[in-house]
Amino acid sequence: MERGLSSKSTFFSHHPTCRLAVVKIASRCNLNCTYCYMYNLGDQTALQQPKVMSIAVIEASVARCMTHAATRGLESFRFVFHGGEPLMAGRETFHTLIASASRWQDQLGVIPEFSVQTNATLLNDAWCTALADWGVSVGVSLDGPKSVNDRHRITHKNEGSYDKTITGWNRAKVHGLRPGVLTVIDPSTSADEAYHHLRALGPESVDFLLPDANYMRPPSYKTDGTPYADWLLRVFELWNCEPIRPFRVRTFEQIMSTTLGIAYATDALGEGENEIVVIETDGEIGPVDTLRAAVPGVSRTGFNVLRNSVDEALDHPILSKYHGANQSLCETCTTCPISRICGGGYLSHRYSPERIFDNPSVYCRDLTKLIAEIRQSVIMTLPKNVLKEANLRPWSSADIEAARAVVKK
Ligand code: SF4
Ligand code: SF4
Known part of the structure; x- marks a missing residue:
């Protein structure tokens, strides 16, 4: 499933805290993206997992997370139903986790919050009714027009x-749910078309994700240019000139907020801690599992909710x-002005x-351009005396690259 998670990050502490668990309630998917x-980037370990999380693993997962939250003094803890396709686990399995968390809330006072990240293909009336009743917020994975x-x-x-x-999406809207969307960027497509399509759907938020890639498996459209930044900046231009922004875009909000000195981080950008664990279908606790796209097997830790606490797992390298x-x-990033x-x-x-x-x-290069240009658009809206007082000045991508080069010498 997709990444780009936010966990209301605090800013560095000596006792690592987890505020959000991605619960792999089902390990298989009815799609094959x-x-x-x-399934399709080299690591096949998901296929060795039980198809659906057992009651014992669900109970242990909830107990570990809620007690961790209580010992850290957290008011709430978020469970994200994930997969594979989480709806393949069935409503009974969802209810088992929600009921268990409710019992722990009575005991510890920590408020459990719930989200599901789904491809929506199984989202029918019965699911929508249940998710609305349980207060589960919905995220749908959709990459734009058909x-x-x-x-x-x-x-x-x-x-x-x-x-x-889209059938599932429409059912969700009929039931008063207002899902968010996760969209993986394809810069060979039209940003205008993607924006207007998403806008017409009326999502609560859209998270635009860079495709999983690294130096061994470079991005498909990697050139000397900045195709991902250019695509995103066109979306930003459309979004930013709306009289009322039709949906939230976390990447844009994050860059804008941080430019103004307001702390805002996710695991994709920013300087906060990533306060997220993944719990596999068999109970294994790991880091966010897109890391497996880089190094097959890297997300396997041997720590399991049936034997280990979240604190113990957080100590794993x-x-x-x-x-x-x-x-x-x-070194390059430490010398980077952004x-x-x-x-x-x-x-x-x-x-x-x-x-x-x-x-x-x-x-x-894409991040440099994206951040430089959004930062500049924020700065240009501020009065000169505010800019002076906050010591803010625009930087172009070239300014940023030059600053990195100077510091390195
Ligand atoms: S819907 Fe999500 S989990 Fe299923 S194949 Fe697509 S990306 Fe993978
Ligand atoms: S050098 Fe700067 S822009 Fe590039 S990845 Fe590092 S922090 Fe980000």
Whole structure:
């Protein structure tokens, strides 16, 4: 499933905290997206997992997470139903987790929150009613109009999934749910078409994701240019000139907020801690599992909710690395004037066989341009005296690259 998760990150503490668990409630999927890191990017370990999480693993997962939250003094803890396709686990399985979390809430006072990330193809009236009753917020994976979505988001019979996803989407809207959308960027397609299509659907938010890539497996459209930034900047232009923004876009909000000195981080950008764990269908606790797109098997830790606490798992080297990914930067990133906004990018995008994660993001040029231009658009709206007081001045991509080069000398 997709990444780009946000966990209301705090900013560096000595006791790592987890605020969000991605619960792999089902390990299989009724789709077979070409770019799926679960099945189609080299790591096949998902297929060795039980198809559906057992009651024992669900109960242990909830107990571990809620007690961790209580010991950290958290008011709430978020569970994200994930997969594979999580709806394949069935409503009874969802209800088991929700009921268990409710019992722990009575005991510990920590409020459980719930989301599901789904391809929506199984989203029927019964599911929508249940999700609305349980207060589960919905995220739908959709890559834009049918001609774009069905390039990569296909069934096991090589058929496009768009029609079924839109049927599920429409059911959700009828039931008063207002899902968010996760969209993987394809810069060979029209950003205008994608924007207007998403706008017409009326999502609560859209997360635009860079495709899983690294130095060993470079982005498909990697050129000397900045195709991903250019595509996103066209979307930004359309979104930013709306009188009322029709949906939230976390990447844009994050760059804009951080430019103004307001802390805002996700695991894809920024300087916060990544306060997220993944719980596999068999109970194994790991880091966010897109890392498996970089190094097959890397997300396996041997820690399991049936035997280990979340605290114990957070001490594992790969979880620790992921947790502090935006603080442990390579030399280039530490010399970069926008590292506070960028944070070196997403950890798995930094991977190379030679230097492991000790690299700038493989999307560095795109991130540089994206951040420089959005930052500039924010700065240009501020009065001169505010700019002076805050010591803010616009930087072009060339300014940023020059600053990195000067510091390195
Ligand atoms: S919907 Fe697509 S990307 Fe998500 S788990 Fe299924 S195959 Fe993978
Ligand atoms: S823009 Fe590039 S060099 Fe700067 S922090 Fe991001 S990845 Fe590192």
